[in-house]
Amino acid sequence: MSSTQLFFCPVSDYYANLLQISLNNKDLLSGRSVHAQIIKQGLRASAFLLNNLLNLYVKCWSTSVAHQVFDEMPTKNTFSWNTIVSGYAKSGQVDLARAQFDQMAERDIVSWNSIVTGYNQRGFHREALKMFSEMLKDSYLKPDQFTLASALSACASLENLNLGKQIHAYMIRTKFDTFGAVENSLITMYSKSGGVENAREIFDSLKDRDVVAWTALIVGYEQNGLNEDAVALFRLMIREGSKPNSYTLAAMLSVSSSLASLDHGKQIHAVALRLQEASSVSVSNALITMYSKAGSIGAARRVFPLHQHRDTVTWTSMIIALAQHGFGEEAIELFEEMLALGNNPDHITYVGVLVACTHVGLVEEGKRYYNMMQKVHEIEPTPSHYSCMVDLFGRAGLLQEAQDFIEKMPIEPDNIAWGSILASCKVHKNLELAKVAAERLLLVDPGNSGAFAALANTYSACGKWTEAAKVRKSMKEKGVKKDQGLSWLQLKNEVHVFGAEDACHPQRDAIYAMMAEIWEEIKKMGFVPDYGSVLHDLDEDVKDHKLRHHSEKLAIAFGLLNTPDNTTLRIMKNLRVCNDCHSAIKYISKLVGREIIVRDATRFHHFKGGVCSCRDYW
DNA sequence: ATAGGGTTAG
Incomplete structure (x- = not known):
């Protein structure tokens, strides 16, 4: 760019404005052509123009070109330094950002904020907090809303309630005039480090709540296992006329996944469609997991090809979904496809791949992928x-x-x-x-x-x-x-829970009679009870009785009594299915001609026509 | 003109 200093040209401002337009539209192509014209004309560019040029390349992720522009700048002001620091930080080159930051002669609050948020956003939360405390120590600068929001966010990720509280106390002491972002960070900090009640208090005290505040608290409830509270808050949000966005919807789909409720998930899907957010990456990724966890791998499969942009999470979600439903080979094929198309797996993708190998017993492949993870993708x-x-x-x-x-x-x-x-x-x-x-x-x-x-x-x-x-x-x-082993299924809007030998359900007599009948029928088909699944030393007929009344069998009998023929039954269980139930359900699926899907503590079993998708390996 | 908060995975 030395050629730009040859002549003074009064149209520098004109080009600076052109660059501004490219910048606002994040239009790298038009920006490049303006840059080319500047060079061609040998224009002597003003600092303002050069800073715009720098900013353009940073915004359009061309960090290396940005650095070139930066190096060739005759005069660099704090703005130029800040731009290059934040450019490196945002593109994930935290070390380079830090190197530039260390070379700065004068640092203002934006410089510190850039480095703190850079570390924080790339997951270096400890380093972020270190820089935060260095700023307090080494400079006369006072933290502003940006600094505090980032520091609180780092505390949230580290679940550092102590430091979070100190920052909160500082804000109260200095009567810090809070803005939305800082308050929202407070909500997240409290809810992630075990103080959801405090988070709620802050939420209630807000004068105006934006989508982020609603979402932050919904996520807080979900992560603390308070699914009902999350649902209630979402309803309140709608009632108060606040419009959920893709973040909120993805979080609510995660709630549906935890509830493993297909009905609930479908309702959120419907809301997403109405708000035209269903095809956003975050929502459609969350849809895969929701449908899969609610037992409908078919629906998850139908969502996957609809993705316009597949990111690592999209592939990972689908791989894990297939693995959990026992389609291990298919999960591995999908992983290979992902690699072939040039996508980068992360550590969670590999969890999915290893789970896929585990669930179908592919020991050698599992060992191979474990090595590949470390050697090829350099993931510890x-x-x-x-x-x-x-x-x-x-x-x-x-x-x-x-x-x-x-x-x-x-x-x-x-x-x-x-x-x-x-x-x-x-x-x-x-x-x-x-x-x-x-x-x-x-x-x-x-x-x-x-x-x-x-x-x-x-x-x-x-x-x-x-x-x-x-x-x-x-x-x-x-x-x-x-x-206690529990099994449940959802019927209309009600969840019916069964324990072993359950005596509480209003339909208990009918359920027990149904089960007795089924028991005899499947025995005629060749079913042999597995007395090894009874964990006490008892007489055989007592064992027989115990087996018949395992929670998943009661749930199935109830489902058969209360749903029309051919309906798929979806049963959830908190522990792993026992051998006897696994064998019995295979026979039952054949006897009644229905598909029965059982989710246990680790995976899904699809029983149909007398066989299970896990091929008896689980 | 540079900086901030909320999502999806075992």
Whole structure:
């Protein structure tokens, strides 16, 4: 650009204005042609023009060209420095942003805000807070609304309630005149670090609430498991005439996913269609997960091709959906397609791929992808990936490999990893390892009811009834309560919940009669009850009775009684399905000619015509 | 002219 300094030209302002227009439209092409004309004419550009040029390239993500322009600028003012710093920060080159920032002679509040928000937005929350405190220490500058909003957002991500509260206190002390963004960050900070009630107080005190405030609190409720509160708030939002946007709708679809309610999810989908937001990336990504988690993999499949722009989350959501429904090979094919089309997987995509391998028993492929993740995509394994690998080996019955892997892991195995080994021990009846795993699990997570229960169940599965009883007794003594197995299904707008031997439901007599009839019919078809699934030492006819009244069977009987022929039944369960239920439901699906979809703690089973989509591997 | 808040994944 040295040629631009040859002549002074009075039309510098004219070109500066042209650049301004390109800038406003984020139109890189027209901006480039203006740049070319400036060079061609040998125009001596003003600082104003050059700053506009710089800003244009930054806004249009051409960071390297921006840097060139920046280097060749004869005079750089603070504005130019700030622009290049924020350009680097926004494009994710945080280190380069920091290098420029460190070279600055004079830093104003915008410079500090650029570096703090740069770190924060790229996930370097600790560094963001470090810069924030350096700013307070080393400069005479006072934080403004931008600084505070970013710092609070970093506190939210780190769940640092203490620092968050200090910042809040500072704002009260200095009677800081808050603006929407800061208050909204406060809502998020409190709700993410365990103070949803405080978040609600702030929300209630707002004079005017924008979409972000509504969304922030809805998300807060959802993440704290308060789905009903989230739904209520969404209704209030609509009633008060506030218009949800794609962020709000994506969050509400996530609520539907947690509720695993197809009806609820469909309603949000309808709202999204009416507001013409259904095809936005965030909403359509969330739709895949919602339909999948509500049991309708078909609907999730139909949403996927409608995406105009598929991002990493789109692919990941679909891969995980397929994996959870037992279409492991298809999930892997989709992953390969994703790579072939030049998309970058992230660490969560790989969780999905490993889960896909686990659910269909593809041990070798799982090992291959685990290596590929580290070598090709340079993604460091997280605790989730380690647990996936343990699960991959364990479920396939390779308990020795699972144990070797968990012992060699570079991090301390968490409760999920040991819990997974324990579950595999029960399936593959390995008592010795189960004892080790239970012991280790209780070390990491004392009072884990699952550890006791799984150990007792393993004893039972191996026929060691006295040992099993001992574990149960010590559980009682320690006051550890086992999670009760529950199954539920939604009928019209009501959720019907069943426990084993449930006696509370108004239709109980009809349900029990139905189940007794089914039991006899499927036995005639060749069904053999799996007494190994009964976890107590009892007479065979009592065992028979117990099996017949497992919660998922009651839910199915209820569903059959209350829905028209051919309707698909969607049952949700909080624990894993037992062997007996799995076998029985296969027969039932054939007997009544219906599709029965059961979601258990880890995956979906599609029963149809006497077979299950998991091919009996789960 | 440069800077800020809310979403989707096991």
